[in-house]
Amino acid sequence: MNSNLAEAHLQTIRLLMERSAIYRRALAPILLLAGLLGLAAAGIGLGFHLESARSFAGLWLGTAGVVVTSAFLLVRRQALNAHEKFWSPPTRRVAQALLPPLASGMLLGGLPVVVPPAWSDNSLTALVWLLFYGCALHSAGFFMERGIKWLGWIFIIVAFSLMIILAANGRLLRPPAANWIMGLTFGGLHLAGGVYLYFTERRHPVA
């Protein structure tokens, strides 16, 4: 065996080791569902004028809960259909990567429900959520394919850009803005990502 062949063998081994550690369940249905639920929540928030700190946080934390539960059930169904364990090592890694930023964001965003803040604006809460959510996606992206890390970066960049606009222009502070922000980002970005994956994701995925 010459060194080129040995190097090729090592390269193949590295590739296979990485591949077996990566989470590959179909993500398109999850992103599409999150997108649709996000848009629906934004519609409810805008339609029913859920603009107080408490109602806004309640609406979106409730939506997050529904999204997480639905994603859990979708992934579980995929695992069952594939005759595989749901709580596989890649699934565990993704959950571990998601947990700290998601929990931090939810706790921080949930504060207004427990202790109503002095200010009446929810835009900052929405942007903090987007920031933490982007960090969560980026962390999980290390164990996933299909550009999830990029989606995380988009959330982070959008959050920071809007924070700058928020700091520069107080008009964003108008009450409906927060629901618009959440609808366009949490709803719109997920939906766009889901549509992209729907047409590009390979079939018969495994975790």
Added chain:
Amino acid sequence: MNPEPFLQLDRLIHEKGRLAIMSMLAATPELSFTEMRDTLGMTDGNLTTHLRALQQEGYLSVAKSYQNNRPLTTCSLTPAGRKAFTEYINLLEQIVRQNKPR
């Protein structure tokens, strides 16, 4: 060139299909039969043959269970399998190193 490292390579692991199986299992505590089959693009029969060969050598353990009334076969490397795989990698690296121009 020193042929010694090449001669020491574990013949059982050196086969392409079995090397792929060992590589995947080395990176994760366990994998299901379907995960390996789908990722490696092997047929059920081919994968079963390779798994049996590795199991007979004591390199991997196969666990059969049921999940939601469906049979589930999972494989994992044994300590002997992990050791053999590590030695195999070390030998490959040795081959690469000894042939590199200084």
